[in-house]
Amino acid sequence: MPTPPDTAPHRLADDVHVFEAPFSFYGVPVGGRMTVLRLPDGGLWVHSPVAFTPERRAAVEALGQVRFLVAPNLMHHVHLPDWAAAFPDARVVAPAGLRAKQPALRIDQELDDTPDPAWAPVLDQMHVRGMPALNEFLFFHRPSRTLIVTDLAFHYPRAEGLRQRAYLLLDGVLGKFAAPRFLRLVTKDREAARAALQRALRWDVERVVVCHGQVLEKGGHKALHDAFTWL
Numbered sequence: 001m002p003t004p005p006d007t008a009p010h011r012l013a014d015d016v017h018v019f020e021a022p023f024s025f026y027g028v029p030v031g032g033r034m035t036v037l038r039l040p041d042g043g044l045w046v047h048s049p050v051a052f053t054p055e056r057r058a059a060v061e062a063l064g065q066v067r068f069l070v071a072p073n074l075m076h077h078v079h080l081p082d083w084a085a086a087f088p089d090a091r092v093v094a095p096a097g098l099r100a101k102q103p104a105l106r107i108d109q110e111l112d113d114t115p116d117p118a119w120a121p122v123l124d125q126m127h128v129r130g131m132p133a134l135n136e137f138l139f140f141h142r143p144s145r146t147l148i149v150t151d152l153a154f155h156y157p158r159a160e161g162l163r164q165r166a167y168l169l170l171d172g173v174l175g176k177f178a179a180p181r182f183l184r185l186v187t188k189d190r191e192a193a194r195a196a197l198q199r200a201l202r203w204d205v206e207r208v209v210v211c212h213g214q215v216l217e218k219g220g221h222k223a224l225h226d227a228f229t230w231l
Contacts, residue, residue: 007055009036009063013144015122017063018209021050028167029160030212035148036063037141040121043067046090047139047148048211052082066090067118070111072150073136074098076211081105095127095135111137126200128152130192131183138200145206147220153179153227155213177208177216177223179230187231194231201225 009017015038023032035047044060045068060066066087071077071094084092084106091108093116099107109116115125126138139148155177159165168174172181187193205220216223 007053007059009059012207012209012215013146015039016141016144016146016209018215019050019056019059021056023050023212025167028163030164030167033209033211033215035209036060037119037123038064039067039119041118043118045119045123046070046083048072048076048150049079049083051079052086057086068093068116071095071098072139072148073134074101075134076150077102077105095137097132097135124203126196128193128196128200130189130194130196131186132188133186134183138196140200140203140205142204145204145220147200147203147205147208147224149208150211151180152183153177153208153210153224155208155210155216157214173213177210177213177227179227184230190231194228197224197228197231 009019011017017036019034021032023030032050034050037045039045042064044064044066046066047070049069067090069080069083069090069092071080074097077098092106093109093111094107095111113127115123122141122143124140128136134151136150136152154173156168156173159168159174172178205224208216208220
């Protein structure tokens with residue numbers, strides 16, 4: 001029997017794999033994406049886990065040993081408990097504030113502005129301040145020039161279905177790589193957010209992996225700049 005397309009990993013570059021999965025936001029199908037990086041020691045760093053299934057677990061284990069399970073903001077934690085239970089030796093990493101929001105979730109390490117020594121050789125991170133309801137971290141995989149974004153930007157070149165089209169139009173992200181309009185509502189300190197994005201623009205970004213929409217394979221630096229001119 002062939003492997004379901006949302007179970008098999010897609011290799012983007014050396015040590016960079018993504019898993020696609022269905023996901024709905026208030027009934028609107030927006031899709032989800034989990035990124036798996038292989039670290040220099042061979043261990044795996046898993047960003048924004050999607051819904052857990054035995055098939056996805058097997059596909060991840062085929063890539064290596066899971067060492068880190070990362071919640072990149074205060075929203076992308078729904079499936080973490082299942083993955084944390086399946087991989088009890090992996091460290092669960094999350095932004096400050098998630099413990100208070102999800103006290104039952106095991107959190108072993110809080111993110112800050114300094115990358116963990118285990119991933120610092122290949123991965124930079126940036127805390128985007130000024131959006132406390134989101135509290136998102138950007139991550140940049142230097143060897144592949146890949147930026148990993150969660151909810152700060154979406155990339156939908158086209159819509160699939162009327163419901164998704166209406167949602168994307170409302171959020172201002174249809175047909176382009178863009179920051180959704182809801183960010184303006186959750187941004188409480190534009191100066192702090194702008195300073196963080198300006199630091200992120202120092203990275204030599206080519207590819208952008210988004211959690212919602214399609215991977216942007218080229219022109220990532222300019223796309224990131226253009227998406228945040230409103231700041």
